[in-house]
Amino acid sequence: MTSDLEQFGPTETFPCDENSEAFAVVRLAVEVSRDQLRTALAIGHAELNGTPPLDDMAVRDIRREVEGHLAAAATISLYRETEAVVRRVNEAGILPTIDAAINRAYTRTADDRAQQSARYGDGTVTLLTTDRGEITIDEPPWCAGHDGDMVGTLDEISHNGAEITVPFVTARSAPSTIMTAQLSHAPYLTLAPEPFPVLYVELDEHCDLDVPDGRNLSRALRLAAVRLDRALDGLARLRGDHR
Ligand SMILES: [Zn+2]
Numbered sequence: 001m002t003s004d005l006e007q008f009g010p011t012e013t014f015p016c017d018e019n020s021e022a023f024a025v026v027r028l029a030v031e032v033s034r035d036q037l038r039t040a041l042a043i044g045h046a047e048l049n050g051t052p053p054l055d056d057m058a059v060r061d062i063r064r065e066v067e068g069h070l071a072a073a074a075t076i077s078l079y080r081e082t083e084a085v086v087r088r089v090n091e092a093g094i095l096p097t098i099d100a101a102i103n104r105a106y107t108r109t110a111d112d113r114a115q116q117s118a119r120y121g122d123g124t125v126t127l128l129t130t131d132r133g134e135i136t137i138d139e140p141p142w143c144a145g146h147d148g149d150m151v152g153t154l155d156e157i158s159h160n161g162a163e164i165t166v167p168f169v170t171a172r173s174a175p176s177t178i179m180t181a182q183l184s185h186a187p188y189l190t191l192a193p194e195p196f197p198v199l200y201v202e203l204d205e206h207c208d209l210d211v212p213d214g215r216n217l218s219r220a221l222r223l224a225a226v227r228l229d230r231a232l233d234g235l236a237r238l239r240g241d242h243r
Pocket of ligand 1: 125139140143144145146158159160
């Protein structure tokens with residue numbers, strides 16, 4: 001059933017209660033009914049004293065209210081129980097067992113946290129992989145490098161070009177990025193092979209616009225089109241006959 005439902009969020013990460021120190025972020029997906037959405041939004045909106053009116057709220061803010069209510073319900077219920085439960089498991093002597101399970105599930109091992117320390121040669125780069133050890137591969141001149149990459153398997157290696165971004169600013173919401181694009185090539189992918197570089201593009205915006213903000217959007221889209229065309233010219237040169 002879940003796979004048939006539309007999925008939304010997370011819109012943002014909600015802080016843990018102010019008396020606790022954050023340890024990890026747990027991402028959660030919850031099926032909700034329309035009545036539960038009504039309830040979460042009505043409570044969240046009441047806590048805002050009903051302003052702005054729901055009709056004027058951006059989609060992102062509506063989702064933030066709903067997710068915020070769900071997150072608060074979980075945080076408050078944990079907060080109420082924390083002291084008693086921690087004391088009880090401590091007295092029962094099972095705290096070390098619980099901590100060991102948490103360490104297995106909620107901390108990364110040194111291996112999967114390792115960052116690449118790439119070594120660059122003449123048109124090559126030497127990288128560490130978890131399945132093939134150290135390997136030396138061709139490094140395309142447009143690749144921005146691998147120093148921020150995490151160590152992974154050979155087929156996860158991806159060459160990524162410099163990021164092209166197009167900003168979008170409105171009077172109502174925080175500045176955002178309407179398009180992000182970069183050349184990308186993962187030459188060792190096996191399931192969905194990528195024999196030639198592609199242009200990776202992210203486009204995402206949901207908003208309610210008045211006229212000035214609508215003009216800001218059309219300006220941003222024109223700028224996005226210009227930058228997209230320029231990036232595609234570069235991609236066409238790299239792909240040659242393989243359009
Ligand atoms: Zn590269």
